Amino acid sequence: MSVWPAWEVREDERTTTWYTVRLGFGDGARIDVLAVVGDGAVSLEEVRAQPPLSLDDLAELGDWLEEPLFLACVPGPGPAAEHLTSASSRRGRPVWPPGIEGRRRIAQEYRTAQQQGADPVLAVMCATGHSRRRSLRLISQARDSGFLTPRHVRRRSAS
Known part of the structure; x- marks a missing residue:
């Protein structure tokens, strides 16, 4: 391919x-x-x-x-990578902060894409440089940390 x-x-x-x-x-x-x-x-x-x-x-x-397509849309070295910090990993991914700060930024990317009517998972993929599966895992971690609303609201049984 x-x-x-x-x-x-x-x-x-x-x-x-x-x-x-x-x-x-x-x-x-x-x-x-x-x-x-x-x-x-x-x-x-x-x-x-x-x-x-x-x-x-x-x-x-x-x-x-x-x-x-995702790998092609992630900017590599050169003028298209202006928004990236000067340090990046060997695979050409943008540097992404670990821990709470990273989860907070994931949530911010996700919500911004939703507000613009764009695909939030693709936005996280392009921002982090990770695959769809890894991006979904990061989104889940942001939800678990309370930065995003729960995916499904649990119903309480009527007793």
């Missing part, structure tokens, strides 16, 4: 980036996708597959592309 930026549009403080994604399979099948990352969300603009995808495969396409 390969992902590379196709083009980028900047308007005020917002940036929208189009990515070309190619999935190649051992049997010669291939899928080409034009994906858009902007406003905290990822959308697929165009999908071409040879042979054509079934509806079930098309429904799973987002899961197949999630990690590669």
Whole structure:
């Protein structure tokens, strides 16, 4: 699988980036996708597959592309990384504070994305540089620490 930026549009403080994604399979099948990352969300603009995808495969396409697109949208070294601190880990992830401060920032990223109508989990993924699974774990820790409201309100039985 390969992902590379196709083009980028900047308007005020917002940036929208189009990515070309190619999935190649051992049997010669291939899928080409034009994906858009902007406003905290990822959308697929165009999908071409040879042979054509079934509806079930098309429904799973987002899961197949999630990690590669996420890795592509995390800024690496260079001008796109201006908002990162000068220190970063070997994998190009932004430095994220541990403990309570990190959980507080997770909650802040999550709530900001919700208020803007964007995907809060994707916002946490892009902010921390972690996978979806790790980001969900961090969000859960922020909930457990009281920085976010509980996911489900427990009902008390009427006695």
